[in-house]
Amino acid sequence: MLAVVNQPRIRIRIEAESIPRKLVSFLRLNYGDVQITKSGDFAESAPDSASMPVQDMNWYKEAKANMTPGNNLRVFRRMREMTQKELAERIGVSKQQICNMESGRSPIGKKMAVRLGEALNRPYNNFFW
Numbered sequence: 001m002l003a004v005v006n007q008p009r010i011r012i013r014i015e016a017e018s019i020p021r022k023l024v025s026f027l028r029l030n031y032g033d034v035q036i037t038k039s040g041d042f043a044e045s046a047p048d049s050a051s052m053p054v055q056d057m058n059w060y061k062e063a064k065a066n067m068t069p070g071n072n073l074r075v076f077r078r079m080r081e082m083t084q085k086e087l088a089e090r091i092g093v094s095k096q097q098i099c100n101m102e103s104g105r106s107p108i109g110k111k112m113a114v115r116l117g118e119a120l121n122r123p124y125n126n127f128f129w
Contacts (some may be wrong), residue, residue, distance in 0.1 A: 069113070071125045074102045078122045091115045 011087075054060050077087050077098075084098040100106035108116070113128030 025082045068104055069108045069129060070104045070112045072126045073098075073105050073108070073116060073120075074125065077102075080120055082120075087116075087119060 026111070060107050064121075077084070082090075084102070085095045088095045088098045097106060101112070108127050110128050113124040113126075116122075116127045117124035
């Protein structure tokens, strides 16, 4: 069965001298054909009539529903290109404890969230709700 889906356009504006290759690769992997332009190259135009706030989009609502402190920990650890073992050594816990927190088998308390935030250079509330 063939299904035709109208995929919304996504415009991402990044004001930076250069865009990290990992970010470009991630965007292309997840969104297909991505055009990269410098921030000064964006044409300021009237908002597209089909535009809507990202918070109202179904994919965002689904992603937000699946966000957990453990998932955030995994994402931010990988963004820093750290292994579980490296993070564990940095904050003084076992690799297994990092694994348990990422998988949701072990809760992340506020004190641990603060340590994780310091190690990953993120606000502690990314890991503690």
